[in-house]
Amino acid sequence: MKFGATPPEFGTRESLTPELLDFLGEGRTVTILGSTGSIGTQALEVIDHMASLASTLTGSHDAPLRVVALAAGRSSLPLLARQAVTTGAALVATSGNAEDAATLTQLIKDAAAVAGVSYTPRIVYGPQAATEAATFGADVVLNGITGSIGLEPTLAALHSGQQVALANKESLIAGGPLVRAAVDASPLEQPLIPVDSEHSALAQALASGTDREIDRLILTASGGPFHGKTREQLHDVTPAQALAHPTWDMGLVVTTNSASMVNKALEVLEAHHLFGVDLDRIDVTVHRQSVVHSMVQFVDGSTIAQASPPTMLLPIALGLTWPHRVPGVANPYDWSQSSKWTFEPLDNQAFPAVEMIKQAGKRGGTFPAAFNASNEEAVAAFHAGKIRFTDMIDTVQRVLEEHENSTAKTEDAHLTLDAVLEAEKWARARANEILS
Structure with missing residues (x-):
């Protein structure tokens, strides 16, 4: 902004940057991983807001952000089906089994009939479904999956040359050096945008x-x-x-x-x-x-x-449109x-986790993956009524201490996706032994 100049009135076409106007006009394709969760549902709100913004301020009826693929777990198939019909996504993925895929297919058929549209997407299912969705070919992949299962889709999206809007922090916890290497190898100027x-x-x-x-x-x-x-x-x-x-x-x-x-x-x-x-x-x-x-x-x-x-609407919008700011996406x-x-x-005495992960991060390799995996198992045990609240972080500490001499330990120089997965498998098993 030129100092002393009068800025344009907010909420007018003139208040939009030329770059955002170009962005709104050109459009962008989006894949949403974890579409039925908190991040995914709010991302769809942002996409709807941008469509309204484009229509009001530019007169365009073309959606600036167009969803081409959705992925979610098996616990919210009815919502996933409604999202699929509303967005018209070409690919819909679920981590469930063949029976879940059949159920999803019928739910989509029913939802399309209610909406009065003809719509038959490609359905994929199983443990690799999210990774397949991540490589579908969108301009940006929003990874809103919870847990370290989000690492492989993050790497797949980056390796296939797509931009990743990352809300799955475990990707960087379990496989930080792998993600950094994929970012460095990407042809994009800004391949990874934080959404947290x-x-x-x-x-x-x-x-x-x-x-x-x-x-x-x-x-x-x-x-x-x-x-x-x-x-x-x-x-x-x-x-x-x-x-x-x-x-x-x-x-x-x-x-x-x-x-x-x-x-x-x-x-x-x-x-x-x-x-x-x-x-x-x-x-x-x-x-x-x-x-x-x-x-x-x-x-x-x-x-x-x-x-x-x-509100998460603001960081989600920035993740999808970086570095452009979307007017009115959140209340100031x-x-x-x-x-x-x-x-x-x-x-730090009552809550030692920050100091613990700094030490794990300095050790590098698979120590952070062991931290995260053992914590996920401890959280499940806590909610199952098997352990006390403070037992969670104590279990993580013990797993990290034992990881030093574990055959699953790998240093940064030899870190691979398989090594991360092996360390996680070991950490989960050892945590459950301790927890039981």
Whole structure:
């Protein structure tokens, strides 16, 4: 912007950047992995919003973002079928079996009849279904899968030359060096766009300086439902209490990880892989209001923060349209109202996960994969009523200690997808032995 110039009125055609106008006009194809989850359903809201925006401000009736492939698990087949009919996706994938695929086919047929449309997509199913969808050939693949099963689709999409909007943090936790290598080999200028709210915030704040001017990255944490509790007070908290997050509406695993601060630990390692900043220069601060989503501190003493009301619509939109900002995709913060923001240090004794993953990240190789896999098993055991809340992180610690002498341990120099999968298999088995 030229200093002293009057900006165009918000919400008019003139308020759109020429680049975004070109983007709206050219259109872009999208694959959504995990389409029935929180990220996937909100992504479809963003896509609908952009269609309305294009129609209103440019007069175009062509959707700027067109969904060509959807993938989801077997637990939400009716919703997946409705999404397929609404978007007209050419390929629809489910991780279920042949019987699930037959059920999905019938559900799509029924939904198409209700909508009064003729529609018969290609259906794929099984453990490799999401990976097949990831290589379908879209301009951008939004990976909203939860868990380390999202790693292979991420790698497949990058290797096939597609841009990845990444909301699956476990891809970088379990296979960070593999993802970085795929990014380096990609012909695209920006092959990987972060979608997690914290990493989207960091990406936006990093635009204020160069790589050499970065001092520290500061990730904010809401503190979850147990902020202020001691480790002893955490022993007997219940699964229902762990799922009562004060800010965000997320799935079972992510919400539980937020309560134990494992989610923030994963985000620290994710930031390290995304932005190439040493783990010792990545900090966590507890910000209960969840308005500042993360910050970058520069060498001159400046700290740039990205602030907005807590919503995933904004980072999802940026992930799909980077680096363009989509007008009206989320409500802004109301600066006319009084408010207080607080920032507190993280209690590493009550919540040791951040320090643990920094050590695992420094060891590299398959240590982060073992951390993540053992935690996923511990979360399942906690919700099954088999262990206490604090047993989850204790189990992860024990698995990491034993991984040092495990035959599944692999160093960075020899890391492969097979090595990651083998380490995860070992870590899950060992965690379950400990948990039982």
